[in-house]
Amino acid sequence: MNLLVKNALTRDRKLVNILIEYGMIREITNKKLKEPEQTIDAKGSLVTKSFISPHNHLDKVLIGDIIESNESGTLWEAIQKTWEVKRNYTVEEIQKRANQVIDQQIKYGVTHLRTHVDIDSIGKLRPLQGLLAVKEAYRDIIELQIVAFPQEGILKDEGTENLLYSAMETGADLIGGMPHNEYTPQDSQRHIDIVFDIAKQFNVDIDSHTDESDDPNSRTLQYLASSTIKRNYRERVTVDHICSLAAQNDYYASRIIDLVKLAKINVITNPGTNMVLQGRLDSYPKRVGITRVKELLNAGVNVTCGQDCINDPYYPFGKGDMLEVALLLGHAAKMTTQFEIETLYDMITYNAAKTMGISDHKLIVGSPADIVILHGVKTINEAIRKTPPARTTIRKGKIISKTSITENQFYESK
Ligand SMILES: [Zn+2]
Numbered sequence: 501m502n503l504l505v506k507n508a509l510t511r512d513r514k515l516v517n518i519l520i521e522y523g524m525i526r527e528i529t530n531k532k533l534k535e536p537e538q539t540i541d542a543k544g545s546l547v548t549k550s551f552i553s554p555h556n557h558l559d560k561v562l563i564g565d566i567i568e569s570n571e572s573g574t575l576w577e578a579i580q581k582t583w584e585v586k587r588n589y590t591v592e593e594i595q596k597r598a599n600q601v602i603d604q605q606i607k608y609g610v611t612h613l614r615t616h617v618d619i620d621s622i623g624k625l626r627p628l629q630g631l632l633a634v635k636e637a638y639r640d641i642i643e644l645q646i647v648a649f650p651q652e653g654i655l656k657d658e659g660t661e662n663l664l665y666s667a668m669e670t671g672a673d674l675i676g677g678m679p680h681n682e683y684t685p686q687d688s689q690r691h692i693d694i695v696f697d698i699a700k701q702f703n704v705d706i707d708s709h710t711d712e713s714d715d716p717n718s719r720t721l722q723y724l725a726s727s728t729i730k731r732n733y734r735e736r737v738t739v740d741h742i743c744s745l746a747a748q749n750d751y752y753a754s755r756i757i758d759l760v761k762l763a764k765i766n767v768i769t770n771p772g773t774n775m776v777l778q779g780r781l782d783s784y785p786k787r788v789g790i791t792r793v794k795e796l797l798n799a800g801v802n803v804t805c806g807q808d809c810i811n812d813p814y815y816p817f818g819k820g821d822m823l824e825v826a827l828l829l830g831h832a833a834k835m836t837t838q839f840e841i842e843t844l845y846d847m848i849t850y851n852a853a854k855t856m857g858i859s860d861h862k863l864i865v866g867s868p869a870d871i872v873i874l875h876g877v878k879t880i881n882e883a884i885r886k887t888p889p890a891r892t893t894i895r896k897g898k899i900i901s902k903t904s905i906t907e908n909q910f911y912e913s914k
Contacts, residue, residue: 501536501537501538501897501898502519502520502521502522502536502537502538502897503519503520503536503537503538503539503540503869503894503897503898503899504517504518504519504520504533504535504536504538504539504540505517505518505520505539505540505542505547505871505873505894506518506533506535506539506540506541506542507541507542507543507544508542508545508547508873509542509544509545509546509547509878510528510546510547510548510863511546511548511842511845511863511880513879514530515530515544516528516529516530517529517530517531517532517533518547518863518869518871519533519536520869520894520897521536521897522897523868523869523896523897523898524866524867524868524869524897525863525864525865525866525867525868525869526865527865528863528864528865538899540873540892540899542873542875543875544878545873545874545875545876545877545878546873546874546877546878546879546880546882546883547863547871547872547873547874548845548849548863548871548872548874549849549850549853549861549862549863549867549870549871549872550609550610550611550612550849550861550870550871550872550893550894550895551608551609551610551611551822551823551848551849551852551872552610552611552612552613552804552822552848552849552852552853552855552856552858552861553605553610553612553613553614553806553807553820553822553852554613554614554738554768554804554806554852554855554856555614555616555740555768555770555805555806555807555808556601556613556614556615556616556806556807556808556810556820557615557616557617557618557649557808557809557812557814558594558597558598558601558602558613558615558617558631558634559589559594559598559615559616559617559618559623559627559630559631560582560585560618560809560812560814561597561598561600561601561809561810561811561812562597562600562601562810562811562812563582563585563597563811563812563813564811564812564813564816565811566585567581567582567584567585567812567813568581569813569816570813570814572780573776573777573780574777574780574781575712575713575777575814577813578777578812578813578814579651579652579681581813582812582813583622586618586620586622586623586627587622587623589623589626589627589630590626590630591626591629591630591633592630593630594626594627594630594631594634595630595631595633595634595637598615598630598631598634599634599637601810601820602634602638602642602644604819604820605820605821606641606642606893606900606901607891607893607901607903608819608820608821608822608823608891608893609822609823609872609874609891609893610642610820610822610893611642611643611870611893611895611900612642612643612644612645612852612853612856612858612870613642613643613644613645614644614645614646614647614674614707614855614856615631615644615645615646615647616646616647616649616651616676616707616709617631617646617647617648617649617667617672618649618651618652619648619649619650619651619660619663619664619667619672620650620651620652620657620660620663621652621657621658621659621660621663622652624663625663625666625667625670628646628648628667628670628671628672629670631644631646632646632670632671641895641900642895643856643858645673645674645856646671646672646673646674647672647673647674647675647676647707648664648667648668648672648674648675648676649676649677649678649709650664650676650677650678650691651678651681651709652678652681653678653681653682653687653691654678654682654690654691654694654695655682655683655687655690655691656681656682656683656687661694664694664698665698665701668698668701668702668704672704673704674704674705674706674707675695675698675699675702675704675705675706675707676695676706676707676708676709677691677692677695677706677708677709677710677724678691678708678709679691679692679695679708679710679720679723679724680709680710680711680712680713680718680720680744685719685720688720688723689720689723691720692708692720692723692724692727693727695708696727696731696733699733699736700731705736705737705738705857706733706736706737706738707737707738707740708724708737708738708739708740709739709740709741710724710739710740710741710742711741711742711743711744711745712740712741712742712743712744712774712777713743713744713747714743714744714747714778714779714781714782714787714789715744715747716744716747716748716749717744718744719744719748721739721742721744721745721756721760722756722759724737724739724765725737725739725756725759725760725762725763725765726759726763728763728764728765729759729762729763733763734763734764735764737763737764737765737766738765738766738767738768738855739760739765739766739767739768740767740768740769740770740806740808741768741769741770741774741791742767742769742791743774743778743789743790743791745757745791745792746787746788746789746790746791746792747787753792753795754795757792757795757796757799757801758799760796760799760801761799761800761801765801766801766802766803766804766851766854766855767791767796767801767802767803767804768803768804768805768806768855769790769791769793769803769804769805769806769829769833770790770805770806770807770808770809771790771805771825771828771829771831771832771833772807772808772809772815772817772818772824772825772828773808773809773814773815773818774788774789774790774832775788775789775790775828775832776789776815776816776817777789777814777815778790788832789832790829790832790833793829793832793833793835794833794834794835797843802851802854802855803847803851804847804848804851804852804854804855805825805826805829805847805848805852806825806852807820807821807822807825821887822848822852823848823883823884823887823888824887825848826844826845826847826848826884827884827885827887829844829847830844830884838881841880841881841884842880844880844884845880845883845884849861850862868896869894869895869896869897870894870895870896871893871894872891872892872893872894873891873892873894874888874890874891875888875890875891875892875904876888876890889903889905890903890904890905891903
């Protein structure tokens with residue numbers, strides 16, 4: 501079925517009609533077009549490429565409802581608090597929670613998601629089985645990429661290395677990492693070596709949680725980035741969090757940023773989660789907790805941002821709205837100029853797509869019709885500021901969700 505999105509306002513403030521044929525954008529014009537089988541009138545609202553959600557933990561979302569809260573607020577307590585729930589996971593229960601969050605993200609305009617899934621001796625492969633079933637169920641609706649994630653470490657958690665190989669054979673799309681969760685720096689390096697061995701064997705990309713710590717001595721990014729170059733894995737590695745980069749001295753940090761750029765590594769910062777997890781041992785001033793976002797962007801590194809957690813021991817908030825993630829990052833990274841606000845929007849569309857290996861996620865003729873209409877909104881600034889709930893999500897030229905809101909005002913505006 502063909503679709504016309506008429507009266508669409510683009511990011512560069514042009515009012516256009518967008519013709520979609522066979523799931524692709526066929527024409528973008530200010531001329532009137534003959535209406536095909538289906539037409540949606542954007543009524544002058546902002547229309548852009550859809551949102552890309554590059555960092556989630558769908559196996560753990562919403563467990564905050566069935567678990568006691570994280571009293572210290574730290575990453576380490578969050579990991580431990582989750583063990584009990586992980587022991588009792590069932591495939592069906594994981595599916596149910598993940599589906600709920602995916603449905604919500606679709607309503608917010610998301611068409612592509614990457615999720616990590618815990619692979620360890622506690623839950624073994626059950627979380628992966630749950631998310632593979634989710635991926636299959638949503639196959640025609642969204643793209644879901646699954647990262648096999650050694651949350652509990654590889655050397656620290658006996659049996660995990662074998663489980664990671666099994667996870668890749670079972671159908672995980674990428675190999676993950678957590679090198680800062682090992683007993684010694686030597687073990688962290690061995691952890692990274694194992695991750696690269698698996699990546700090479702299965703010819704998959706790497707997406708590794710890295711240095712999610714306030715400790716300036718957490719320095720696994722350097723070894724990971726140098727391994728990326730030495731092992732010929734440029735453009736195939738993504739690192740998440742890298743909070744300790746913000747705690748390191750400016751000279752060391754600038755050397756590492758150069759190395760990350762040279763290795764063509766993507767960076768995902770997760771502002772919501774890190775603003776609450778980090779700085780817990782600080783007295784005052786308490787640090788914000790995120791990495792050096794502006795410095796990485798200025799160096800030309802591809803940086804995006806993620807939701808990470810939703811209602812779990814790591815982060816009790818979150819709803820999967822990438823506009824909210826951009827809003828939080830705007831605060832945390834102090835990105836407030838017009839150029840920086842436009843960059844925030846790039847980060848949840850174009851940059852996130854690049855991270856997930858989706859080429860050219862721009863509103864141009866010949867690209868896939870993965871689109872969001874932000875009803876009632878005219879500018880990028882307004883979109884991030886208001887995070888409006890009324891949105892239409894189009895995936896491969898098909899309307900997959902539409903949310904409307906009714907506002908009633910029982911007085912005259914003054
Ligand atoms: Zn994460």
